[in-house]
Structures are given as C-alpha cells and as structure tokens.
Amino acid sequence: MARSVYVSGIGRGDGRQAVELGVMELLTRHVDKVGIFRPLLHPPADHVLDLLRSRYRIDIPVADMIGMSYDEAAALQAEAGLDELVSRLVDRYRALERECQTVLVLGTDFHETNIPDELAFNARLANEFGSLVLPVVGGHRESADQVVAEVRNAYRAFTDLGCSVLAMIANRVEGRDKQDVQRRLTRTSSVPVYVIPDDPALSAPTVAQVVDATGAEVLLGDASGLARDVRRFVFGGAMLPNLLDALSDGSLMVTPGDRADLLIGALAAHAAGSPPLAGVLLTLGLRPDENVLGLAARIAPGTPVLATKEGSFPTATELSTLEGRLSSANPRKTETALGLFELHVDTTELTNRIELSRSERVTPMMFQHELLERARERLMDIVLPEGTEERILRSAEVLLRRNVCNLTLLGDEGAVRRRAAELGLDLGLDREPGAAATAARARVIDPVSSPLRESFAETYAELRKHKGMTVELAADVVSDVSYFGTMMVQQGLADGMVSGAVHSTAATIRPAFEIIKTSPGASIVSSVFFMCLADRVLVYGDAAVNPDPNAEQLADIAIQSAGTAARFGVEPRIALLSYSTGTSGSGPDVDKVRKATDLVRERRPDLLVEGPIQYDAAVEPAVAATKLPGSPVAGRATVLVFPDLNTGNNTYKAVQRSAGAVAVGPVLQGLRKPVNDLSRGALVQDIVNTVAITAIQAQQGARA
The missing domain is CATH 3.40.1390.20 (HprK N-terminal domain-like)
Known part of the structure; x- marks a missing residue:
C-alpha cells in the first residue's frame, strides 16, 4: 500500500481544500490510522487541518502533524540552504509516518511565501516522502482551453520532476465546460483526470x-x-x-x-x-x-x-472579496464539498490506484462511510413522512449534499418550505436539472391534496375489505403521512420509507404490516441494531419489535439477522443468548433458546450458530475457551440474538451508553419492501445512517 498521498496545487484559488477533504474521506473508509502532515503552516491557525482533525477524530498531537511555519522555513533556507530545509521536513514527516498506516500530505498554499518555486518544492517533498502526487488545477473563471492547457502543463511539470502522479484534478471548472474539458483531457492523459464543476455554495x-x-x-x-x-x-x-x-x-x-x-x-x-x-x-x-x-x-x-x-x-x-472556506465550524459546507467530490471523482478507481486494502478492524466511522458509499451506487427514492420535523429536514440536507439518495418529503408544501427557510436549509426544491443531473434531488408531496390519494384509497380499501374498509374511510386513512408513504413504497413510487422521529414505532410499522406484509419465508417482522464498537461491528436482534418471541419466531429472527448482517458486510456467526451456556442450565427460558438453536441448524445448516450461550462467552475468547472450548462461534460471535425484547432493548442501550458504541437502527427485516423505524430521540447522523441503510436494502430488493 502506498504510504501517502500528496495533494498539491499550482497556484491560489484552486479550491484544493475540497479535494483534500475528499481524499481524507476516501482514506478513512479503508484505513483505521490515517495521519495528516502539513509541511509548512501560516500561524496561528489552519482551518483545513483543524477540520480534518475534528471530523475524522485524529488523536495525534497537532505539533506532530506540522513541519514548521513559513517564516521558520524561510529563515532556515536562508541560513543553511534548501537541502537542510527539506531534510528537516523529511525527518518530521518520517516521525509521523511511523505512527500511521497512511498519510495525507497537504501541500503549500502559494500565499505570501518566500519559496521561489513552490511547485518544484512540493514535487521535491513528495519524492522525498515517497508520496503519490495528486495535483489540483483551478479552473475558476477560465475558459475550457485554458483549463485543458494548465492541466497538461501541470502533469508535465510534476512528471518531469520525477513524481509519481496518482491522477489529475481540474477543480472549479465552469459547469457548461465540464464535459468538454473531461473529454479532451481523458483522450490524451495517461492517468485518470477528474473534472469537478464550480459550486457557488462552496465559494459562498x-x-x-x-x-x-x-x-x-x-x-x-x-x-x-x-x-x-x-x-x-x-x-x-x-x-x-x-x-x-x-x-x-x-x-x-x-x-x-x-x-x-x-x-x-x-x-x-x-x-x-x-x-x-x-x-x-x-x-x-x-x-x-x-x-x-x-x-x-x-x-x-x-x-x-x-x-x-x-x-x-x-x-x-x-x-x-469575501469567499467561503471549509472549516469545522461549518459542517454543511463540508457535506457539500464531499458530495461534489464523490459525484465527480471515481473513488473506486482512485482507491485502486492508491492500492488501499481494507483494514480488518472496522471502526464506527468506517462502517458509516461504507453505508454512504454503497447507498450512492444507485440513487434510490426514499420517502420521509415527517417532512416538517427539524431533524428530518437537517438530515435531508446532508443526504442531498452527499448525493446519498433522492428524497420525497411528505407534508403541506408551504409548511415544509417555511420550516426549511426558518432553519436556513437548502433542499434544492426549485433547482432545475443541469450539469449535475445525476445528483440527488428532493420533492414535496402533500398527502391531503395529492392526486395519488384517490387511487391509494381504492387500493387500500381493496386490501382491507375483509375488515369492512370502504373507499370513503380509506381516503381518510391514506391521508395520514405514514399510510401515504407506505402506499408509495407498495406502489413502486418510492423505494423505501423511514419514519419515527416523531411517530411511535406502532404508527410507523402498522401500515407496513397491513399493506406491504412479510416477505416469502418470513413468519414475522423483526429488527436489528448495528452496534459499532471501537474495533468491530456487532448485530443485535431483536431489540425493538417482538416482546416475547417463541422458539420458532426466535429461530426466524436469528436467520433474518444473519442475512441482514451478511448483506452489510458482517460475517454472520450467530449466538442465541441466554442466562445459561451449553447444557449448564434448564428451565422454560433456556429450553426456548435451545429449541430455537436446533431449528436454525435444521433450517440453515450452512450457518454457524451456538446457543444457549451467555453474552460474555459469545464475545470474549478467554471466557469462551473455558465455557465452550472448540466452538466455532463462542468468543467470535457477530450476530447476537436476545431471548426477548426486554433483554435486547436494555442491553443495546447499556452498551451504547456505557461503551460509547454507535447504534445504527433499528433496521426492520422480514418485510417485502424496506420500511425502517427511528428512535424518537434519533440524532441527525442516526437518521442519515438509517436512510442510507434503507436505500441499500432497496438496491438489494431491486436486484433480486
């Protein structure tokens, strides 16, 4: 694996901070310990370094990530020469490199410096560090001809100086010129070229x-x-x-x-x-x-x-003369920059060229990155019934800026717009499709006035006629946002639904039970939480839906949970939990778990399963060696199935609060189409994660 990526510009105004952010996002998806190195710094503060440290939770001391100030560099070069300056910076870099799996190097800023040839200086440092170079050429207010010429000249300059060029990026290019510039550069370049259009939201x-x-x-x-x-x-x-x-x-x-x-x-x-x-x-x-x-x-x-x-x-x-800047104080602008980078840069190709291999250790951040990356592979349409709720609207802006999925917000359109305006959010509701037609988009539908209400009422009345439902009564039922959103999913007008920020779990999933129903082979609907611990992801089921499942239902939950785990990259090793391990205990509760374990083995002999087993024996190898030696699951379980809702819900909340785990979910399983519930205490990031999971479920359903 390449040890570092060196992002360098050829002048000011190229917006390379957005590229540095995008590369850092890419590196942290695959590698746990990523370092940042700024060879030269303008004191007292570096907004980009501060942003990257805080967003990606880099615990390396700031002093270890900085070479020296520009003034110190100028004085050292004047006194001892360029070679001594470079030698000192290399020593500082090597000390950081030893502590990291890979390093992102932030090149010089071409602003009020005493370095005669900054491009050559950056090239020299990149070669000494052994870095791949990612040059960024600014295209703001330049013609297509000028951008093409500057990219070609920059590539020649860096390669003539002996650099290994990872790719070339033309940034802040006029939207109308993007395709022309991309075509001309791709035709003649020996390395990938990515063209990122100018976005007024970043410079604002x-x-x-x-x-x-x-x-x-x-x-x-x-x-x-x-x-x-x-x-x-x-x-x-x-x-x-x-x-x-x-x-x-x-x-x-x-x-x-x-x-x-x-x-x-x-x-x-x-x-x-x-x-x-x-x-x-x-x-x-x-x-x-x-x-x-x-x-x-x-x-x-x-x-x-x-x-x-x-x-x-x-x-x-x-x-x-005022221009926007990326900083830790402005997360919305950060999301815009990442969305733009991910929309116009082939991150898979770039990852392969860097030769990044995925770390065996999975951190919460890596898992959440993976969710967003997979959701973006194919834009699905997710309906959010609580269209005027603040957390939903803030989440919607993040999802749209990151191009995670298309969104349908339910509610009175005037009320949605007013609430978004009050919060200062930009959902792009009036934006015309243009150069970024592949970007995620949002729309608002009012269930009360929508022309869909009549056909939904007829469909719902037919589904529930055995309960005495009439079209007139159904018209009132489907005007409820939860029922209307569920009907959209059932009729293929949306690919999935997420609700529950202000509605109860029953209000969210009852319409799904009535309209979407369970998938073939599933006897019940259940749920899992993805519990993102410091070094791994565990799957907890069922901690949200079924109060006291019997043995057959518990077996179904275990099989469903294993399938969900596998679909999200967690190798399923199932532990059916009890207060007793193996044959050490007896009684109705233990017997239920033992019977469920036998049913899983009978129905799915391909799955690794153990039960009854206590939690410590399931996840801790030392305990497992004593209580269940030789078990392929004990001490290594990844899917933990609780005997009842009381145990599951309390355990997930205890682990979440006591161990600082990130709990993603609940994710519903067993439905024909994806509908997911939110905790009424869900934070914006929780909602973003749940919507991304729903989009991925919808992708998988579409492929099936």
Missing part, C-alpha cells in the same frame, strides 16, 4: 464570515442562522415591491438601519418560504427600535439580523 461565505469581516453586531439569530451560506448580496434602498423582485435564495439584504419597512418585508417573504434569505445586514450604525426587532424575531425566528457602523459603500467593498 457564511453569515458568520460576514460578521467577522464587517465587525457587525448580531441583533437577532442563532448559531444555525449564522452558518447559512450567503449566495448573493442585495443592497436595498428601493420601495418594498421592487426589493422583493431582487431577492433570491440565499440573499443577504444590506440596507440602512432605519428602513424598518424593508427589514420586516424581507423577513416576511423569508418566513413564507419564498425566497429563503441568509439574513439582513443593517448599515450606518442605525438600530431598529425594540418593537421592530421583536416583530422581526417572531416573523423569522433564528434568521440573522446584523448591524454595522459602516455605510453601504465601505460595507460593499468589504463584502466584494
């Missing part, structure tokens, strides 16, 4: 950056509001009707502080969802009175209202 500054640049005071707004992207500055001085025509999604309105009419009018338009604003910046040091500010806070809660002492012209001058 955040409201927080506006605050820093202008020294503005935050009159109103919360942290999520300050994280909004500013896509456009609109300077308001006209009457309100003319101003409203000028506003667009993501605008920051800049207006004198005495124009309360424009402030309230713009926020009212934002609250209506058209258009959703980034915020308002008031100039001239004029502050609206408290009545106006109170009204503004009620109209658009969370939306930033800022005030600066400067006039409009100096404020405009300050804002004109």
